[in-house]
Amino acid sequence: MSVYNQPRRRVIQLIILGMVLLIVSRLFFLQVVEKKYSKLADANAVLRKVVYPSRGIIFDRQGRSVLRNDVMYDLVVTPASVKKIDTAYLCQILQIDNAEFKKRIVNAIVKNGRVRQSVFAPLLPPEIFGRLQESMYLFQPGFELVQRQIRSYPYAAAANILGYIGEISPQLLAKQAYSAYQMGDYLGMTGLEKNYESVLMGQRGIQYLVKDNLNRPQGAYEKGEFDTAAIAGKNLRLSLDIDLQVLGERLMRNKIGSVVAIDPQTGGILAMVSSPTFDPNLLTGSYRARNFSKLFVDTTKPLFNRAIQGTYPPGSSMKPLTALVALDEGIITPSFGYPCHGAYTACGRSIACEHSEAGHAANLRLAISHSCNSYFVNLYRLEVDSRKWGSVKKGHQRWYDYMTSFGLGHRLGIDIPGEYPGYAIDTIGMNKRYNGQWNSCSELYVGMGQGAVAVTPMQMANAMCIIANHGYYYLPHFVQSIDNDDTDLLKKYKEKHTVARVTDTVYRSVILGMEDVVESGTGRNSQIEGVIVCGKTGTAQNNAIVNGELKKMKNHAFFVAFAPRDNPKIAIAVIVENSGYGGTYAAPIAGMMMEKYLHDTISIKKKPMMKTMLEYVTIDPVLKAKSKLDSLNGATANLTSDQILSNYFRN
């Protein structure tokens, strides 16, 4: 029998070997031939975790942080891990209803799946966070609190300068330049936050973690060999003086307008006020969604940075520049005079002048201090009609070139986004406007800062720097230095721009005129005890379309100045829209700000003036009634003028 069955033993052995061979060949395919499985295994088990560095801090010129990082918390949910929890209680804490709860869970599952974390309630307000933290153990492990950094602004000022951060949009994500970002990342949306995003954001680190089947981290992958550490964002040090900025915002309250103060010796911006403004804390964390639309639709346009985006006719504050061109080209000397009798009539129409007494424009200094319109429209005509050029067109182009080199009519390149170019008409523009048929009379108003010329407050402040420096300027900018800087972001702001070959004596004669403006002319309100201030008022006429018809509006008050006359430390431009005379509304603000900057305190004698300025309301009452701004502007609107007054004076 045993012998009979011998082949059967072989058959059984062959069956066993055949099956094992089948298994081995399959294993060979799986383990040796096919390579995809190790990748799949890594995808299964390796978690790539982005480690966010803390964003850079921004300091003012005295090292005070005008913006810093606060920690807030997100409530995140892992739907698969949610156990039987007291949903009603959680809803009660979060102040949502049950339907909303379910909706958010469903959203989380749709967005990230059941086993991954999704944000359930972002950036919890402190009171909700407090209650939630106490009872968190009730909702774990499905719910967790996760830290998130947000910005906070201790001075509640400089909103439009600093800008805000927000979640990256899908449109931006699609762009090559933002390929390093991921959905849900925050980045600078406006202001310095946007312009210096690359240094503020720091370098994100990547941690590779081993995870289990429920995505729970189980430790470092390969002992952290492939990890990169997060590098904190670099801090910015500004030329901004936050005290000066706050004073500016307070003085400008209830007015529409702007103040720009620049250190002429560096081009560093000391203060940049755009009024009305708002408390930047309104746009952080969970408040942003709520407040942004309010600010966006507000009738007073608080998000509009008038200092770099508002363009105005400069009015008489332009006159020193007109004088510089004429002097530089040798068309006049400082002793040049014009026999003005209260109007300029040489072009067939009458251009009125404030003064009519004889000799008020007997020389340049007098003409500036009296702000003689006739004198300066005449100067413009002399400039462009000069025989040197051969034709008025070439002459006007020459004038335009001067304006360009003074920084007008184009973007200067400040280090926050959104700057407007302003306007100065060039020869092409003139040809267009007048069909090629024009002469020096056509746009003679530009000589006195009206007509086809428009400037931003920052451009005027920069022009003051040029005069203060006797012929050079640095591009206006906020950031003086970046900690551990290895970029060339600041290179262009260290470059000295020399305007013209105008000699010192020429500047001196213009400056003398400006000194007289403050000493005895229209700018007396800007006087500072013991400091020689040079300034120029401007009262710019403007028209606006109201209810479909062009209407003459109240004048914009303009004042530009710098101080001290010798070795100037601050140049400033102030505009108060639709208020009246520059000397009445703008000069006092400029004077107090310069004094505050130069002396750190303000003479007690100016207390009544400051009170008056704080209480002036030049904002259109209709506009003001529609605006919600008082509730939005925590920085300045909530204080009474007496509370503000208690801070600034010396005896």
Added chain:
Amino acid sequence: MRDRQIKLTQGIDWPIMGLYLALVVIGLMSIFAAEYREGDNVWYNVMHQSTNYARQLLWFGVSLVLATVIWLTDSKFFTATANILYAFGLLLLLLVLAIGTDVKGSHSWLVIGGFRFQPAEFTKLCTNLALAKYLSSLETDFNKLRSRLIAASFALIPAVIIIFQDETGLALVYFSFFLVMYREGLPGALLVIAFSGIILVLSALLVDKNILFIIFSVLAALVIYFNRREIKRSRGRLVLILGIWAFCSLFVMFIVPFAFTKVLKDYQVRRIEVMLGKENDPKATYNTRQSMIAIGSGGFFGKGYLKGTQTRFDFVPEQSTDFIFCTIGEDFGFMGSLIFLGIFVALLLRIIFIAERQRSTFSRVYAYGVASVIFFHLAINIAMTIGLAPVIGIPLPLVSYGGSSLMTFTMMIFIMLRLDADRQMVLR
């Protein structure tokens, strides 16, 4: 004293002993690898029996005690009690149906004083003994159909009861006894028929039934055409051909759909469909997919012991029991798997070698039974982890975590060793 020691181990087959120990130790290491996390206090876990590897270690100890007891038992005891044990085993199976406990969807467990016990494992041993007893009895003439049917029913009765316990996988194991019966003289044609049957079932599952019906009809027509001369001579052949055609068509058109909708459980149908690649539902494919990722990511030399990410972080389900091979595949790679399979092949071939050297039919049949059961477990279990077979929950002998399984296989092997040591005796 020394003589006594020699006597104690005299006749033991050391190769089997060594292979047995190797597999159990590999099993313990694999269960440890599947469970261990860095920083675990292993000693504490072992002392407090809080992990599977600790419990398996205990079962191993119990198994060694059982092995010693068996080794010291007289061989005749097994022939004498084979039928009683079989009856006892059937009783246990029925008892489970009555008072059993549900674990993971199968109603096959007895809980006695905190210990869980799966009689379906134990009855493999009983069935093997009873079959050996029947085939070796002098009255049995295995050439007769009657004897063959009785022998088959020895294997099939427990299988049917176990199907009712929802342990289809373990029930299938009992079909491995047909390999033993083949060795004892069951016609080889039956194996061919069984093989054809499997092909038929697979094609019924894979190919549309109407297309199959057309194929069968065309085939039948061709066969009739080529055999027209023989058919003219004898009508019987035509009836045979038409009969086979009718059976195949009926099977494909009605029996398989009926089985799928009425007999098999939903999850079983899904598993079969997944294995055949008919279904791509990620949930249904999850187990197989994760298991293949774990094994496939092991590569040629493996990731190293305790370095596997897939098995250690719970991606593979049931990784201590049914999917224990994933740990070996991932940590030790293709080379490790090859060596591991080599150990099993060596064990199986050694058992067959032992079987063939027996003088008594009882011992030979019994040893073949051991080989068949282990082979079936091995083939189905590993094929399932690498996507060659549907996910049928049967353990890898001696390696998978589980007391019932480890003890049953230990007893089976040591009874065989005892019988082998007494191979000069004629046992009936």
